[in-house]
Amino acid sequence: MLDAAVIANDTSFMLSRIQFAANISFHILFPTINIALCWILLFFKVRYNQTQDESWLRVYRFWVRIFALTFAIGVVSGITMSFQFGTNWPGYMETVGNIAGPLLGYEVMTAFFLEASFLSIMLFGMDRVSNRVHTIATVLVSFGTTLSAFWILSLDSWMQTPAGFEMIDGVAHVTSWMEVIFNPSMPYRLMHMLLASGLTSAFLICGISAYRLIKGDNKKSVKQALNFSVTLAAILIPLQIFVGDLHGLNTFKHQPAKVAAMEGVWETATEVPLLLFALPDQEKRENSFEIKVPNMASIILTHDPKGEIKGLNEFIDKHPPVAPVFFSFRIMIGMGVLMLLFSWLATYQFVLKKQYPPWLLKAGIAMTFSGWLATLAGWYVTEIGRQPYLVTGILRTKDAVTTTPPADIALSLTLYLVIYGFLLIAYIRTLFVMANRAVILEESNASLTGKVLVSDASKPVTTNEGVTS
């Protein structure tokens, strides 16, 4: 009987982990776009205010609708998260609730309401409030989304590198809120994520604009959006590589087991090579099929060709599963390199040649969701890399799991997977449907030249049939 209970518990544990991974992987896709897209929309809006160039307004209007759709999916998939802790991970709040609770609470109170309330004015308020109030609403929504990222990344970072607390009877109690909020990995992770969001949005805008151009949409607004997005990507990607390196060094200092898994280093050694590829084998505790660059890992992590890197064997039972971390890390880096190549090449084309060759546009379409891929891979590195702990050194993941029967979890997991799969397809399809619809919309469409920015609520609502129906 005991065995049956243990197996049920192990199954619940496995299923709960898959469910949490599915929920958060699906959820993160949408905020990742919107954190930056909102500021980008603000930029479009301000450009329009400054230049009165209708095509900036056109870019704004096209992307604000995608923003709205993305926001809705982000909100509803986020609600699921607030229930997950209680339903599947009761041990989490019971152990570190005194820290996680307030950080989540501040996110809801300072960010969620701000976003949700001003979103409606940003989306539907253009002809109901003055242009100034509308711009302010856009600023507040942008600020809200970024603030939300601040709180949740603070909590996530605290789980990676806990600080500012003491354990009393197995429960974490805060000793310094400053140390909790600005824990050692927090500034790096926050910057890394904000830049990831910028890149994800930039490549999304680039991909959809390139698609419209290929489909024969020669409107000025499409080229404006494309030029803007490749320039943005070209600026952000070197910054991201720089911040990513700092983040890696921070991880090397605080979570050496994670870095050892990322680099596939089993034995502590000096003059460690960088593995471009390998097949890590956790049973035998060695790699096969290594392709390596001598001394490079030591140089990157210690800035010394002879630097020492601690191996996984120093952390038996305290290091993450190696293969998923190892490969996710390489996918992330690979995407980063592709982003660098593409964005610099594209910027070169548009600055010096003043046009994009068709093959480059097609490459842009292929990279529409490259930001998603890189972000997910990066999160897998950091979150799987934290295992077997839920909170590094304090709480093991398996000690936090629910006693809910596995059959119930299997049922809910299936439900979520079906819904998420369906929504993901619908979302991507809708993006291209909206792009196709915009292609056939006439440049001289009267709806966009209506005086929609006049602040007079009593005048008849300007129709915008071509875009809304």
Next chain:
Amino acid sequence: MNVTSVDWLPSVFIGLMGLSFLIYAILDGYDLGVGVLLPLDKPQQRDTMIYSIGPFWDANETWLVMAIGLLLIAFPKAHSIIFQALYLPTALMLAGLILRGVSFDFRTKAPSTDKHKWDYAFKFGSLLATLTQGYMLGRYITSFEDSWLSIGFSALSAICVTAGYCFIGAAWLVMKTEGELQRRAANWAKITNVLMAVGIIAVCLTNLLIDQQIMDKWLGGMQVLILIPITLLLAFTFITVHLYLDKVPMENDLGCWFPFLAAIILFIMCFCGLAYSFYPYIVPFKMTIFEAASARESLWFIFVGAAVVLPMIIGYTIFSYKVFWGKTSKLNY
């Protein structure tokens, strides 16, 4: 631990949490209700109904995150017990909320041939959310007992809570729309008004019979006298609303806000009744708010933030309602 010094913070937080649940039930109540009522026959009426809740649903739903968040933050042990007991209905509710939330956006952006499918998803998702919420309320009131009686009561509660949401949704439409749709909404409001009254009576009786402690609280002394004005006020509200709805639309749309106000009053009274019955328990008859509360320094840290931020939230919520005041018109980006 020194009990007297920690006494007031859990009470403040149960108050804040209760207030968030109440605001959620009223605000998301009307937009869920509108979703459930979405007619299958008139696409134009569906458009108007959805425009009427378009600017608000997102912020409304945030109150659920707030309420659940406060439960999680202030009473983590209770959050674990309650949501492990309500595991499957919670998952179904979330599925419903996800479906309806995304349908709202997809319906205008997906290919127009798919629009009606998203409308059905919106209606079905809303219905799933209201039924499961009602069911969970029933399970909570009956202390998550695994008897057929408890499950039967929860099923009844599912129907009545759905009726309550439909009532406040229909009342919202009476206020926000005009013409044929307004008359239709008045009709929906009349039917759901009666269903809701039945539901309230059923919950009150069950509530009294379920536990001696609750019976004593209401009937065990002078406080029994308070039942007289409460019953009269409930009856008065139900009857006047019914009479008013018969006359919709009045000349110049006089008092079109009255059914919605009445719905709010009914929601507040139901809520207070339940709160009075169960206080200070957070898991009925198993765990009090004092046993479930987080550490004082954590509660204090959130309390300071809440004291600053909540008035701001209420301020800009009012601003948002003012911007979209009056009868519903088409929503343009």
